[in-house]
Amino acid sequence: MLATVAVVVIAVVLIATAVAVVVSDNLVHSVFWLAAMLITTALLYVMLEAPFLAAIQVMLYTGGVITMMLFGVMLTQRDPGSRVPSASEAPGWAAPVALGLGATLLVAIWTTPELAALTPTPSGDAQKIGHMFLDRYLIAFEALSVLLLAGMIGAIVLARKGDA
């Protein structure tokens, strides 16, 4: 019962912050709401008994969003007149697309047969996740790290265009 209430509260906060990200006119405010949203998502993971995932979520996403915030600071003017186009300026067909997507998701959720209650397994265990990365999912793990490395090198090359 308590868990259900907690999940509902988290869900409401999650949706509210997610909407705030899109709606707010100020880029830095948006980034701040995004950080709040990501932390709330981490709370959801805690409720699902995956503390490892929650910690990683906060560490990587919320920690990484700061960089975005810095971009936001650098790319937008701080004087009161300047605004970043937000929801109000979005093209007219955005609303039907969003509604259609929402409807599809709702239909998918309603038509999915109810899942059998999962027995709480200690799968959020950091050790087991580590073993899985280096054992069963090694190729996927390595492929991902190569992809990230490529992205990183690409970013450096782009940033040093002048004298590379």
Place this chain on the structure above:
Amino acid sequence: MTWLWFFAKIGVALGIIFSLGPVCIMGDRKISAWIQGRVGPNRVGPWGTFQPIADILKLMMKEVIVPDGVDKVLFLGGPLIVFIAPVFGYCVIPFGNQIGEEKLQVVNLDIGLLFIMSVLSVGVYGITLGGWASNNKFSLMGSLRASAQLISYELTFGLTMLLVVMMSASADPLKSASVDLSKIVLHQAEYGWNIFGGATWWGLPSGLIGFVLLFTCAMAENNRLPFDMAECEAELVGGYHTEYSGMGFAMYMFSEYCSMILSASLIVTLFLGGWSFPYLTDPADHSFLAGVISIGVFFTKICIILFLYIQLRWTLPRFRYDQVMSLGWKTFLPLALVNIGYMAVIGVFLEKP
């Protein structure tokens, strides 16, 4: 009874942060005076020991000025957010051995180290927000510098924590690592402190380098003096808290000391054996007296690290900004990586003696 224990543990953890904080401020001023051959504060109370109380009272009486054109919510929220890191981070620090069934740690998380990393990453927000919301270019530059510095040094910080995890795995019979801080401390109590390389003497260089790296990075993370790029009177007025007055400023300043205490506790926990000390504490002794002694040992170790911090602050000249960045990226990061590589080889090929 469990609830009573819970509150008692929260009390001790908060007590360590919030009572050591003013002591640190006092110590900072007294030790700086001592190093510079001055008298230091000596008017309020015996030997000037009530000075921090007077300081805090003064700051509380002051008006909180919210300048025109600031982003009000973020301006007032910034000082609150900087407090999150030290207070939440202290949840998982084991400050003593077990008493009976109760581990002396507010919550015993399996993911202790990761929790601390994630909480620290939230701490940057307070600085960035405060600087940006002030609507002042000096504040903004100060906060940008501070956050760039924090992000840069967080990498080495994380890699050094990884080193500790690897060290605690190398001597384990099952070679299984743990990020649980209480287990890391127990491991050190049994096999030797991580600064001396944990279980094997081959780890000694790795441990020493790791300790120096973590110590320096923690200093940089706290924006303490050799690294206090964020506040630079010649270039940036007061840095990110230029516009703050009264309690807003007090919270920024106090949180600096609180996070100093958190990093001192972290250094002690990760490298200096936490609450353990040879011949003084016994991991298997769960009596009340042994628990109190272990808290005392932990507290003494924190105080020594804090003294080192303050002493270094007043002995070393400060770096230039580009020197800070090149030290972080070109020296510390490769060094930490090589260190981890060395420890990995040691951990795989050498069994415990």
